[in-house]
Amino acid sequence: MFIDNLIENIRQKNNPTVMGLDPMLEYVPKHIKDIAFNEYGTSVMATAKTILLFNIKIIDAIYDIIPCIKPQSAYYEMYGSHGTSVLRETIMYAKSKGLSVIVDAKRNDIGSTAEAYATAYLGNTEIMNGQSYDAFAADALTINAYLGDDGVVPFIKMCDKNDKGIFVLVKTSNPSSSQIQDLVLNNGMKVYEKMAEYVNEWGKGRIGVNGYSSIGAVVGATHPVEATNIRKILKHAYILVPGYGTQGGSADDAASSFNSDGLGAIVNASRSLMCAYKSDRWKGTYSSDKFDEAIRAEALRMKEDLNNALARKKKND
């Protein structure tokens, strides 16, 4: 089951971190760009290859200390088919290094279209002569459930069939998440609480050996009060926590999404890891040539920061 594999990976590395791979060309150090330029020139394909090379160096720097990566599809779609090819290659490389892979694509649609998305990211597409193709071969996918069951069940069926997972947007990390998600219903609940109840329903009967379901939720680290509340509704869902670091969420804020067993959540950081070599904390220590060492140093610092916060939480619980 996806969720048990993820938890095993988190335990082995003693690190509830997921590294977001949201690569922008401006993040890539010059010496990496030069390698791609010398081989491929300056085309869109060359640019996409630059991103791939950057991702591979990042994965090499962290695969033994971080359990999971989360490529953000938008940054690959920007380069059209050259980018989606790099997304696939990044996923395949990460899996070869033993990492769990969550594709952050926030897909949503109904019926056969939702099935097509589920097939693309979590399944096998039928091609000519009865053959099949695993287009993106992710372990899990983020989805947006504004469309209700019809937009979620096709993904859940694929999870059941292929041991995959989904993370449903419940309360997102951004300030304007309140505009829809915090609307108060006539029974006093908020929209995001109702969404959390649905996620709880969708997870029923899908609990793995560690007590968690492969039907997870996304809850921003920037909302610790809401996270504590959601944790009560969602006893068995694993929570993907964006918003740590660059967006302002602290390790203690992120800890609100964990259970007292030290499990139940995985905390994302993207830019603060990818661009560690440019950060005030590390730029004096690591030049851009050593960007991969800066990422590793920041990953180890983040791991300690999170584990310290979880120890404090355990003491207070």
Added chain:
Amino acid sequence: MFIDNLIENIRQKNNPTVMGLDPMLEYVPKHIKDIAFNEYGTSVMATAKTILLFNIKIIDAIYDIIPCIKPQSAYYEMYGSHGTSVLRETIMYAKSKGLSVIVDAKRNDIGSTAEAYATAYLGNTEIMNGQSYDAFAADALTINAYLGDDGVVPFIKMCDKNDKGIFVLVKTSNPSSSQIQDLVLNNGMKVYEKMAEYVNEWGKGRIGVNGYSSIGAVVGATHPVEATNIRKILKHAYILVPGYGTQGGSADDAASSFNSDGLGAIVNASRSLMCAYKSDRWKGTYSSDKFDEAIRAEALRMKEDLNNALARKKKND
């Protein structure tokens, strides 16, 4: 402005239809598969090329009578980068034939990630040496606004900059759309009505010469009562109407989203057009060899069906 171009196209062809291009391999007639098989074999690339060939034949059959196509991204993503390449080629071919192109991808995210999606579908991506690349080059994109302003403003900025459009999910055509969208708030409004109010806000100051905004909405034909209600909130938004035909919405149902000027909405049909040659209505007249003629016949029937419903609506208003 996108919306004025779309309206001009609708007027010239006297047809408020958008054809959904949601191609499944099983929809493609054998003689088209054979052409691709002879040239490319049975690989995933060959399968994607089959889909492209099918799309081109479809566009050739209807470009002079239908104003707009709406490729559904999921059906291309199923084939990975081979599919996203075909999505781009389909869009480029449709534009060369004078069609407006709405990419149905229901994208959603925040901040720089939303910017990346907006760039991918409605903008130009910066590549090496200051060059740029129009990855998908659509005229408009569907988006899901569960994340609020932060997830919408980056798309709106791209619309303003490049004369593009968006269609925001308000009330979707599927039965379970009620689970979130019909929740009643403590002020008596429903969630979808609140969403409609936001769409109205986002469209302000963005009204074209025909009185409509490039910030549109998606409202299913299967909900005529809600559509009448939404039309009152959304005076200036163009409404993209899915759910006609295969999903059970009638022409009169779809007409609820129009204004009395005969404008204000565009009605989607996908499978009922693409698979017209398999339908009870047309399979006696057209063999699979003439699937393109069946599509044209069904497109002309649908145009008449919609225009008759609009005439009835005008009489009753």
